[in-house]
Amino acid sequence: MKQILLGNEAIARGAFEAGVKVVSSYPGTPSTEITESIAQYDRIYCEWATNEKVGAEVAIGASIRGARAMTCMKHVGVNVAADPLFTASYIGVNGGLVFVAADDPGMHSSQNEQDSRNYARAAKLPMLEPSDSQECKDFVKKAYEISEQYDTPVMIRLHTRVSHSRSVVELEEPQDIVIRPYVKDVNKYVMMPGMAIRRHVFVEDRMVRLAKDSSENPDGTGLHRITLNSTSVGIITSGAAYQYVAEALPDASILKLGMIWPLPASLIRDFAARVNRLVIIEELDSIIETEIRAMGIACEGKDLLTLQGEYSARMIREALSDEPNHAGGIAQDMLPASPNRPPVMCAGCPHKGLFLALSRLRIQVTGDIGCYTLGALPPTSAMDACVCMGASIGMAHGFDKATDGQDSAHTVCVLGDSTFLHSGITNVVNAVYNQSSITILILDNSITGMTGHQQNATTGLDIRLRPAPSVNLEALCESIGVTSIRVVDPVDTYLCQQVIKEELVKKCVSVIVARRPCALIPIGKGRKEDRTVVNKDNCKACGLCIKMMCPALTEGSDKKPIIDAATCNACGLCINLCRYGALTKGGRKE
């Protein structure tokens, strides 16, 4: 049966068909939908892990115990999972083990555009790179065969344009879930120096065998596809870039690599010998090109195409073809420039009231990864730094120690509930132990928001929306030794401002939990009768409500606000802001 699937859905389907038993992941764009789709297959145990390292370790354990297991993450998630990843390479597998890493060239939703292929090389693991949804499914199934045959975890590299493109997939019957017998084997599973020294020999030999088999069996182990056309130019490429090459250069000979690490050296030599000009087309880093040059084969690559961002058929055509680009039907030089449309905090977003308070306080804010990173942009512009998951707390502590505690009187760190659990907790332990005086704002919106609303250990629901135990953030902080813990409703923006002021002056670690559910989840929806209405007689057209940039509240020609009832989520923030009683509850109950 044929179905149209997102690349990520096809990865999940592949796991189902391959008889995977355990999947543990932390959400991250563009990888999130893999594990969400896994949850639709009842026979697979799946979970949202606390972070990528935890997810990887759960998968490693399941593999050692004999189950086929998977963990999925975005490219920066691999940094978090890198510690177990590198040693899992030595241990190998019992049941097949697959790490899925989704890269984001062009940074559609990421803080950097690191290239996950570097991890396969550094951790000495085979890596497969599919270029469409059908390959996503096929490569996952092949990955489990390779994993068990060569005793190795296998990495699959995805790309925003593969993860988030839908294309046609032929569905097949799933294999049965098989749990292999587990036999205690300290030489394989306990990595102490004496054992690891021997396993390292195995790992190096494994990579040599994989490279050889990938060359000698291009259709099988290698998953490569060779198209021999014109001999004037030959392209070596993989993944999403292959699609642009096939589009832009229909006459070129193409070696499309499926297993992109280790590289199939003799296959590449053969291909290079058949063409007059060899060009390597790979997005981001020049990994394949560097290796091919090291083999002593002349080639071109990054001298023609950039190290940055996404490629396109147009870029490749411009670099390698005489074909003109397409003229458009609407002359662009006759049109005005389009104003940007940056993403904004939603109507009813609980982060808005808190960031308005931070903006009024004009204090330093170390930020973190989530929807609330938008607080760095106008109108609040209340963020000084944002690096990676959980870093806000450590950075604030760094500000504190760099200034002998001075800056903590006017510095806070902000992070969400899911980010706090992911990698904030160890930072709190560090700050308390090292006697910091930082103020930590946990923005608890009862969901992992930015990635599209995944449950986490504070929400009381599991990945399949069944009841689950929930972490009590206040009790957790108290147990670490935080002595000043307050809870506020971020919509009470003036109260938030006051509470933050009070905590800033305290010479200890303070935690303020700003708690209100995300306006986009069922428990965050306001009541229709609480929606804002404007009393124009009271309005002085001061513009305060307009400046907060709520998508539901715009400026009329009389400079007074207009509420879009369909968009208003009845949070009441604008009502709290107004000093003249011009905004009140009173939307119609429909």
Added chain:
Amino acid sequence: MTATLNKQIPSDGKGTYNLPALPLNIVLAGVGGQGTLVAGKLLGSVAIKLGLDVKVSEVHGMSQRGGSVITYVRIGNKVFSPIIEHGTADYCLAFEELEGLRWSGLLKKGGTMIINSQKIRPLPVLMGKAEYPQDIKELFVKASTDDSHVVEIDALAAAFAAGSSRAVNMVMLGALSYISGIPLPVWEESVMDVFAQKEKLIPLNLQAFHFGRDLMR
């Protein structure tokens, strides 16, 4: 790589269909929350029913937060790149005027732009740091080559008439369907497929779809 469809197409009993040349490139440009992702999914279903290859490329992440969102749909006998290049879109469905302006370079010579007359002012405009361009449709008419077409419809009003402002996406697809050369039953079945999990929404969305067709008559 132009090809034409060479298979039997079911008729809706009102005559023959002039199916478009392939590949068929459709751009869906809008603002997060306007339903471009669902519209893209529906077009994928249309392609499958026609027995064709298809790629639908989306960008998630910022899509719910009022940012600019673009979905590319490419239908053909064999589709490689999921991205529609500058000057190659047969149809550009602009769910919002400014987004139509932003992505208008994608339209090919002889292509058709269907604009929803809705205006959603972006942050820089709300802050008074930029102007929302005036008379975008007239600008398009002046800037378009002789054989390109620009059609403006009020999809928001039609969606409201069907029962929900969120059905703008179905109105836009209805408008496209009328000029697409693809048989009506294929479209209607696809609407039902996309909402199969939320059956009670099917009548409203079919209604909005037909209102969109009516706007093109």
